[in-house]
Every structure is written in structure tokens, then in C-alpha cells.
Amino acid sequence: MKKIIESYLQENHDMLIQLIKELCNIPAPSHKEEKRAEFCKKWLEEQGAEGVFIDEALNVIYPYECGEERPVVIFMAHMDTVFPDLEPMGIKEEDGKLFSPGVGDDTANVAILLMMGRFLAANRPKSTCGIVICANSCEEGLGNLKGSKALVKRYKERLLQVVSFDGYTNEICNCAVGSMRYRIEIKTKGGHSYFDFGNENAIVSLAELAERLYEYQVPEDGSKTTYNVGMIQGGTSVNSIAQQAEMLYEIRSDNRASMQQVQAYFEKMIEEYRQSGVQVAVEVVGERPCGNKGEDNIDQKKLEQLCKKIIESRSGRETGFTSASTDCNIPFSYGIPAVTIGLCLGGSAHTKQEWIFIDSLRPGFAIAADLILNYCEQ
Numbered sequence: 001m002k003k004i005i006e007s008y009l010q011e012n013h014d015m016l017i018q019l020i021k022e023l024c025n026i027p028a029p030s031h032k033e034e035k036r037a038e039f040c041k042k043w044l045e046e047q048g049a050e051g052v053f054i055d056e057a058l059n060v061i062y063p064y065e066c067g068e069e070r071p072v073v074i075f076m077a078h079m080d081t082v083f084p085d086l087e088p089m090g091i092k093e094e095d096g097k098l099f100s101p102g103v104g105d106d107t108a109n110v111a112i113l114l115m116m117g118r119f120l121a122a123n124r125p126k127s128t129c130g131i132v133i134c135a136n137s138c139e140e141g142l143g144n145l146k147g148s149k150a151l152v153k154r155y156k157e158r159l160l161q162v163v164s165f166d167g168y169t170n171e172i173c174n175c176a177v178g179s180m181r182y183r184i185e186i187k188t189k190g191g192h193s194y195f196d197f198g199n200e201n202a203i204v205s206l207a208e209l210a211e212r213l214y215e216y217q218v219p220e221d222g223s224k225t226t227y228n229v230g231m232i233q234g235g236t237s238v239n240s241i242a243q244q245a246e247m248l249y250e251i252r253s254d255n256r257a258s259m260q261q262v263q264a265y266f267e268k269m270i271e272e273y274r275q276s277g278v279q280v281a282v283e284v285v286g287e288r289p290c291g292n293k294g295e296d297n298i299d300q301k302k303l304e305q306l307c308k309k310i311i312e313s314r315s316g317r318e319t320g321f322t323s324a325s326t327d328c329n330i331p332f333s334y335g336i337p338a339v340t341i342g343l344c345l346g347g348s349a350h351t352k353q354e355w356i357f358i359d360s361l362r363p364g365f366a367i368a369a370d371l372i373l374n375y376c377e378q
């Protein structure tokens, strides 16, 4: 198998780049991955993959030798991008780089995963457990990890571990940054800016609330804990006292207890506002479980060391560990071993100028192959 995979990697580098280009040209905002999902399913089927299906969350799932009761490992990469565009955003190749919105986060990783699905379908190596190849949905923003949640739920009883291919190769993510996201709305009587001057103004109340939230000092307990007001809107016109205003507020942390401290402060502020007679509505618009840091799990450590070894031997660079908010937040929340690693190098993620180094796909492709074939007889 070793020889076969090495020549597969060599011979299919161009096909991989072609596949990245095709995928980049299919828009896939979170919750609207239908077209990209259809493409992935059809493409896998054309390569001989059997049993591919799209689930209720728009995950494209290729279960390889997964038999009813067999334990499984999941390899996933997300199809969705942060851009709301429903028209193709283009791709260009220049100076050894590929430029396209979402090219590294996460299209190139999806393409490598599909290429490995193709390898399994064509060469049928005997696996030591079931291998689930999944191009999943809804990793970004308010996608709220819907794809990962559905996927982990489907296999939870027999799930050994999860590897998510996401972003760039720099570090191994072995800890979940959790988040709570809220929409906060304030309503007042409002009125005419001149005749009703002095009435309570929803925008001003909301701005005051934002200021109060920013008075909070994040815990200094070894965790990284942050908060942010990311969007604000409201009011009717320049000569109206605003009747309504709302904002999106987010708390993030890699530690459960620290996150709860910020939440407690947030809730206290809201309660004080209500007590003072302000009409405040709070809606939770996102919730990503956090944690894993400092928790000991032998299988987790084994998986981390396996990834580190493979990445370092294929890329020739040392790699370390980091925390982030990724699809692996879900397996982490169940105590299932998981890591997120990237298979390319690039920059400007989440901007329309995003790019990747074409040459970095060679080690990336090989890292994915070594990891997946680790669960096959050699």
C-alpha cells in the first residue's frame, strides 16, 4: 500500500489543484451548501465510491467499510465559507499561489479529503475500523457547527476519534474555544427628537450597556477568555428618538469555568438593566461547547502525537498545539478524542483576498494520506 499511495500522491497533484478550482467556483455559504454538497457526492460516486449520501444537515458522507457495528474514525472538512455570495467569486493562480475566497478555509482541505475518498474507493485497502469521509456543512459563524453535531450524533456510540482538516498546517488544534453568542434588543417608547426630547433612547441605552460590558476584566487564570460586540443597529431616522436597537455580543474561552464567569457578569448586567425599567430581550444565537484543556485522556494524547509525528516528517517543520473554535468542539464536548489540522499554508482567511501556497499542498496531501492509511492494513 505504501508504494501505491506514494505514486498516487505524485500522479494526482494536478488533479487535486483542478478539483480545488472547481470547488472554489461553487458558492457555499453556511446553511446554503446544497450545490457544493451535490457536486461532492456526484464526484465521489464518479470515482467509484459506494454508499455516499447527503444527510439532513447537508453533510456529504462516504462511509468506508463501516458495517453496522464496526467502530469508526471520522475524517471531515467543511464545505461552507464565511461569504454570503451566491455567485462564483472566482479563482486565480499567480506566483505559485492560488487566490480565492475560502480557498484555504476550507476548500483545499475538502479537495484533499475527496481525493483520499477516491483513493479508498479505487484501491480498497483493508481497514482496521470503519472510516467515515465527510465533507460537512455549517462550520462557520452562525452555522453553529450544525454539520459536526449531526455527524457526531450519527456515529456517537461507536466513534473512536475525529480528525477535522481545516485551515493551515501551522499548528494542531487540540482544545476547543467555546463561544456564546447573543442578540440583545432594547425597546423604548421613543418619540420626536424635538417635541419628545428627554424620552429614553434605545440606541443610547444599548450603547451604555455595551460600555458596561466592556468594563469587565477577563479572568487571568491561564485561560484565554474574550468578548466582543460585533454588530449594532437600530433607530428609525435622524429626527426620531430610537424606539429599537440591537447588537450581537459574543463571549469566547478555552476554559469552561472562565467562560461561566463572563456569562455571569453579562447576566448580572442584563438583570440590572431590567430592574431599572429598560425593556431588554436576550436571544442566544450561537452556542459552541468549550473545554478539553488540561483534561487527561490517553487516546487523545496518542492521536495528538500521531498527528505531530506525521506533520513533522512530511512537512519538515516542527509543529505545536493550539486552541480554536472548530468542528472538533463537538467531539471534545463528548470526551471523544479529536484534533483539527490544516493541510495547506496560506493567509488572509475570512477575507476575499485569501490565498494558499500551491506547493504546500504536496505535504498536506501526504499528511492526510498517512493519517487515513494509519487505519488500514499496510
Ligand SMILES: [Zn+2]
Binding pocket: 078, 105, 106, 139, 166, 167
Ligand atoms: Zn474553517
